[in-house]
Amino acid sequence: MEGTVLWWLASVIGGLPLLLWLLWSWNEIRFLVPLKARMGNTKIPPGHMGLPVLGELLNFLWYFKIVGRPDDFIISKRERYGAGVGMYRTHLFGSPSIIGCSPAFNKFVMQNDNLFPIRWPAQDIVGQKSLVVLNGKAHARLRSYVSNAINKPDALKKIAKLVQPRIVASLRLWAEKGQIRGIEETKKVTFENIGKMFANLEPGPVLDELDRCFEGLVKGVRAQPINLPGTAYHHALQCRKILMAIFRTELEKKNGNGSEDGDDLMDGLMRIKDEHGEILCDDEVLDNIVSLVLAGYESTSLASMWALYYLAKYPDVLQKLREENNAVNNKKRGDFITNEDLAKLKYTNKVVEETIRMANIAAFTFRLVSEDTEYKGHMLPKGWKVILWIRYMHTDPNNFDNPMCFNPDRWNQPPKPGTYQVFGGGARICAGNNLARLQLAIYLHHLATGYKWELVNPNAKMEYLPHPKPVDGVEIAFSTL
Ligand code: HEM
CATH class of the missing domain: 3.30.43.20 (Uridine Diphospho-n-acetylenolpyruvylglucosamine Reductase; domain 2)
Structure with a gap:
């Protein structure tokens, strides 16, 4: 024994x-x-x-x-x-x-x-015909369509006009509320602008449904690809079907009306021709709208959230930002700014780069x-x-x-x-890098010229997955200057 x-x-x-x-x-x-x-x-x-x-x-x-x-x-x-x-x-x-x-x-x-x-x-989930999954020649062909529609000066000029009403209105609303969670509010305004930019959609039930479906899509992209009822992946595929149906309805309306006059990104993608005079087919337009929203939604809202955070932590930077922006053509709070004005704002553009560097979104x-x-x-x-x-x-x-x-x-x-x-590099460098910079610069302009804010929890802990952010989602007390 x-x-x-x-x-x-x-x-x-x-x-x-x-x-x-x-x-x-x-x-x-x-x-x-x-x-x-x-x-x-x-x-x-x-x-x-x-x-x-x-x-x-x-x-x-x-x-x-x-x-x-x-x-x-x-x-x-x-x-x-x-x-x-x-x-x-x-x-x-x-x-x-x-x-x-x-x-x-x-x-x-x-x-x-x-x-x-x-x-x-x-x-x-992302779409077989989308820019982000294609490689080689197919990628290069699509890339020129997408860049022209969202990232080149002509497109950015239009986008600068399109996004400002919502940015200005949302900042006014934050001041009325007095206290907000940065992450929620920046998501809301980013998505409203996405609706407007991508398919000329106004806030309402359709946009809310799109937002809900995109949330499901993001969770599915990060999940194990197991297509069984109850899994995040399966749910994401269902969300994708709804998204595609909504965008297809919008696309068919445009096809019916003729999209020559439209000014949103879907119109842009439908109209743009390559060097052989060819346009994208409907499925290519739809897959790319979905993947562009996926790539641009969370990233832009997080960058905006981090700007609130860092400017609250570094009042000297905010002060310099205010001085530069207040000097633009004697604008009053809420007056729109143009692309040409933005290009002159040297310090603002440095704040944009520094915010994106520190945010480490990807x-x-x-x-x-x-x-x-x-x-x-x-x-x-x-x-x-x-x-x-x-x-x-x-x-x-x-x-x-x-x-x-x-x-x-x-x-x-x-x-x-x-x-x-921050935007990657080489042939796959972020196709929306200038769009992201533009939106952040516009938002900084309106923040700095009209508002002041303080972090409610200046010592909030950080979390790093799936993206870095303070655990309180940047809660701030927000008011007009
Ligand atoms: C601050 C905001 C953003 C950051 C930090 C960011 C970061 C990145 C990074 C790192 C990549 C490269 C991925 C790789 O190499 O695999 C990328 C690709 C991409 N991004 Fe962004 N992005 C931002 C905003 C946007 C916006 C606003 C859009 C469009 C609405 C966008 C559209 C894309 C697309 C389409 C690609 C794929 C490009 C390709 O494969 O050719 N991004 N982004």
Whole structure:
């Protein structure tokens, strides 16, 4: 009897380290041994593939969710493996991956779209004909349509006129309320403007239904792609059907009326011709409207929310912003500003860049390695993902001095090459980057010239998933100047 107990004790004590070693090494053996056979002595980037199935997910959640120091995820790798050439191997979000966290490596990936194409896990939700999922020639063709419709000076001039009535009206309403949650109110005004910009829709039941469906869509994009009743993915597909039906009705109305006179983005996408005189088909227009709203809705509202936050935290910046904006053509509170005026507002444009840098709305972006590729003596294996950790570009003190300080004056000089990746880069650089900048600048103008506000919880904790924001959603006391 005693012998059996001892035997079990010895097995557990002896076996436990073996079990732990196996758990720790399983992914390394599973993914690296076949590579060694294929690639001989070529180095794989340093790092660790984490635990079976989970990979480094627990480590990621530890830094992003539990301790709230997201950048330590990369810093801990730099401390353990050295800065090297700015890439680490890992297993994260279900795939063996290379994390890219240096300006040069990220630029290399972004500028070689053919080697590193994009692969959206939720293509059915985003739309098979949308810009964000297409690659190669199909992508380039669509990209010129979309840029012309939303990101070029002519389009932006119209958009500047279109969005201001709602921005001005919503700020007035916030002042009447006296206290608001920034995240909710910036979402509301952003979506009203999206309705107006994209399909000339006014606030009302149709817009409310669209908003509800987009919320479902966003949740589905982030969820596991399991199409079973009850899952977020399934719900998102149902939401997509409703969205498409609503936008299709609008599109058919336009087709019936002839869209020559219309001024919204759907009209723009329907009308624009490529160099061969061809226009987009209805499904292309609809898929792209949906994916543009997806790309532009949350990002724009979060950037606006962060502007409220940082300007409350940095009153000197707000003061300089006010002085510059008050000097524009002696405008009164609520008077509209033009694109030409905005271009002259040098300090305002620096506040825009600094807000977007600090907001880190897109923490990372994904690519697929389409063939074995060597980078500075390290192999990126075919079939692995690349996770471009763009957040780290903006929080690394090697790239930006005192990076966590909100300092628009740092934009007196251009950033070091490749360090400012808020909008990505290369062929897939954000197709709405100028639109996002424009909306933020207009909003800053009206805020600064007419209103004052204070954070209700200046020391609110931060959360970082799915996007960085103070946990109170930027609650502020808001009033006219
Ligand atoms: C502050 C706001 C915004 C930020 C930080 C942002 C960030 C980004 C980033 C990082 C990418 C690159 C993704 C990648 O490389 O995989 C991207 C792509 C894209 N963004 Fe934005 N974005 C913003 C606003 C907008 C707006 C307002 C729109 C349009 C309404 C928009 C439309 C797009 C589209 C269509 C793409 C895909 C481009 C392509 O694949 O060719 N974005 N955005």
